[in-house]
Amino acid sequence: MDDLPPFDTHRVDNQPPPFEPRDLWADDAVLREGVEREGGATFAPRLATYGALAGDELYRLGFDANRDRPRLRTHDRTGRRIDLVEFHPAYHRLMDVAKTHGVAGLSWHEPEPGAHVARAALSYLHHQAEAGTSCPLTMTHAAVPVLQREPGLREWAKKAAAPHYDPRDVPIADKAGITLGMGMTEKQGGSDVRANATTATPRDDGMYALVGHKWFFSAPMCDAFLVLAQASGGLTCFLMPRRLDSGDKNAFRLMRLKDKLGDWANASSEVEFAGARACRVGEEGRGVATIIEMVMLTRLDCMLGSAAEMRMALTQALHHARHRRTFGKPLVEHALMRNVLADLALESEAATAFALRVARAVDAAPHDPQEAAFARIATAAGKYWVCKRAPAFVNEAQECLGGAGYVEESILPRLYRQAPLNSIWEGSGNIQCLDVLRALSREAGTREAVATELASAEGRDAVYDAFVDRLRTDLSSASEAGARMLVERLALALQAAVLLRAGSPAAALFVRSRLGGAHGLAFGTLSDDADVGPLLSRALPA
Numbered sequence: 328m329d330d331l332p333p334f335d336t337h338r339v340d341n342q343p344p345p346f347e348p349r350d351l352w353a354d355d356a357v358l359r360e361g362v363e364r365e366g367g368a369t370f371a372p373r374l375a376t377y378g379a380l381a382g383d384e385l386y387r388l389g390f391d392a393n394r395d396r397p398r399l400r401t402h403d404r405t406g407r408r409i410d411l412v413e414f415h416p417a418y419h420r421l422m423d424v425a426k427t428h429g430v431a432g433l434s435w436h437e438p439e440p441g442a443h444v445a446r447a448a449l450s451y452l453h454h455q456a457e458a459g460t461s462c463p464l465t466m467t468h469a470a471v472p473v474l475q476r477e478p479g480l481r482e483w484a485k486k487a488a489a490p491h492y493d494p495r496d497v498p499i500a501d502k503a504g505i506t507l508g509m510g511m512t513e514k515q516g517g518s519d520v521r522a523n524a525t526t527a528t529p530r531d532d533g534m535y536a537l538v539g540h541k542w543f544f545s546a547p548m549c550d551a552f553l554v555l556a557q558a559s560g561g562l563t564c565f566l567m568p569r570r571l572d573s574g575d576k577n578a579f580r581l582m583r584l585k586d587k588l589g590d591w592a593n594a595s596s597e598v599e600f601a602g603a604r605a606c607r608v609g610e611e612g613r614g615v616a617t618i619i620e621m622v623m624l625t626r627l628d629c630m631l632g633s634a635a636e637m638r639m640a641l642t643q644a645l646h647h648a649r650h651r652r653t654f655g656k657p658l659v660e661h662a663l664m665r666n667v668l669a670d671l672a673l674e675s676e677a678a679t680a681f682a683l684r685v686a687r688a689v690d691a692a693p694h695d696p697q698e699a700a701f702a703r704i705a706t707a708a709g710k711y712w713v714c715k716r717a718p719a720f721v722n723e724a725q726e727c728l729g730g731a732g733y734v735e736e737s738i739l740p741r742l743y744r745q746a747p748l749n750s751i752w753e754g755s756g757n758i759q760c761l762d763v764l765r766a767l768s769r770e771a772g773t774r775e776a777v778a779t780e781l782a783s784a785e786g787r788d789a790v791y792d793a794f795v796d797r798l799r800t801d802l803s804s805a806s807e808a809g810a811r812m813l814v815e816r817l818a819l820a821l822q823a824a825v826l827l828r829a830g831s832p833a834a835a836l837f838v839r840s841r842l843g844g845a846h847g848l849a850f851g852t853l854s855d856d857a858d859v860g861p862l863l864s865r866a867l868p869a
């Protein structure tokens with residue numbers, strides 16, 4: 328009897344083994360194939376390193392960084408303003424590892440062909456482990472090209488792209504690497520940034536003084552922020568540092584942190600500018616154009632992030648279903664559960680493959696106008712559709728775990744809280760759909776770029792061909808009220824085109840279910856004759 332543990336009232340049985348450690352790169356055939364197909368193969372060894380880290384140390388750190396939420400400290404003990412946010416050490420470690428491995432800067436720091444695809448894959452791997460840190464990482468990445476063009480701000484661009492993280496609140500001259508945030512949204516208007524009321528007045532030293540506020544201002548510990556404000560020439564973009572060269576704190580105050588549904592590792596604040604000093608970025612009056620260039624990149628990261636959330640949720644569901652037995656056999660052997668899991672695997676593969684295809688277009692954009700036009704429209708369509716799918720997807724995956732999926736010890740509740748965010752920020756769903764209409768009607772080459780992409784997959788599947796025929800007609804008569812329907816169909820066709828061209832084993836079933844109508848409104852409604860076995864094996868190695 329001595330070898331029995333004390334208080335042994337029952338045997339713990341039929342519980343899956345721990346999820347981690349897991350190699351998120353080696354396990355993900357869709358990601359590996361996509362990176363190779365879209366031109367990022369030379370970076371594969373580094374992605375392999377990051378995939379192993381993301382499925383082990385970063386995955387574990389994510390729990391701590393989200394459990395112990397950031398805290399705002401407005402004043403020090405003497406009553407002086409400090410406007411600091413304190414994070415759990417896990418947050419800083421996540422940022423350090425990500426920045427060092429190029430999640431925020433690889434595309435600019437090593438601008439070889441395929442670098443955008445590789446950075447997209449890094450971002451996808453990182454987001455699976457911890458999504459909150461993705462916010463400062465993507466903003467830092469997206470701000471670089473705009474700053475590179477300003478001769479006086481190249482040092483900022485270089486340090487933003489550099490593989491270094493330094494959380495100290497000191498001037499950038501003392502740092503090898505920095506992070507950047509963005510402030511556009513004000514109380515009276517977010518989508519319509521032209522409603523911004525913050526003013527910018529030129530100073531004698533060539534800088535401007537900002538007076539006003541931002542209603543959402545994420546990652547407020549960044550070293551500087553790209554901020555929109557009204558100058559005499561109109562809405563203009565500015566770089567507003569946290570610390571001035573003198574070492575003094577710049578004149579902005581963090582008023583409070585948002586009490587958010589999710590995204591808990593990341594701090595999002597409300598801020599007031601009381602004559603904060605800032606450098607102009609671009610011409611006065613060109614603020615929207617400048618910020619749109621950045622937002623194109625953050626929108627791609629929203630799409631990648633939602634694809635990553637789906638991938639992590641799918642992997643969790645498959646892991647659970649392979650080890651959990653009900654009614655005498657593993658869940659994964661029950662026909663109805665197989666339908667659900669295979670349907671999720673289809674959706675996840677299409678999201679990932681599409682996001683990587685858009686990353687290739689971003690890579691090629693500087694020297695290929697057609698790819699630039701494709702990136703422009705596919706980013707908006709993909710941001711709308713992939714982000715829109717994530718919450719329902721994560722909930723379905725959560726249900727595969729039964730009660731365990733509703734408990735914080737699994738990552739599913741955190742993913743569930745995070746999932747709606749990508750469709751809200753960086754331009755909410757309707758804004759993306761209207762943007763697709765704008766691109767189709769007003770921007771040179773987008774129509775042709777879409778037509779070429781869709782045509783490149785024709786002749787492989789009759790259902791796809793018929794769908795694309797109808798879509799072509801409808802693209803030329805788009806209406807505002809019908810924009811969601813049109814963009815949904817466009818995104819589905821673009822996803823199908825990537826899968827068909829790649830010869831993916833998921834392609835035929837994706838086309839039949841998503842384009843051919845052989846699917847219900849919920850996941851798990853593939854035709855009962857669908858051959859789901861190969862999809863399930865492909866989604867996660869045994």
Ligand SMILES: Cc1cc2nc3c(=O)[nH]c(=O)nc-3n(C[C@H](O)[C@H](O)[C@H](O)COP(=O)(O)OP(=O)(O)OC[C@H]3O[C@@H](n4cnc5c(N)ncnc54)[C@H](O)[C@@H]3O)c2cc1C
Nearest residue numbers: 509510511512516517518543544545752753754755757758
């Ligand atoms: C956690 C979090 C962090 C954030 N961090 C930042 C940040 O760091 N920096 C920053 O600048 N912003 C940030 N935001 C703000 C975010 O980008 C905005 O909330 C978003 O762009 C929407 O703006 P809004 O809230 O003013 O909504 P509104 O502009 O009022 O829009 C409300 C709804 O109406 C829809 N809508 C608007 N216009 C139209 C139209 N013409 N036709 C049809 N529908 C329309 C929108 O799609 C949206 O669904 C953050 C938001 C969140 C939730």
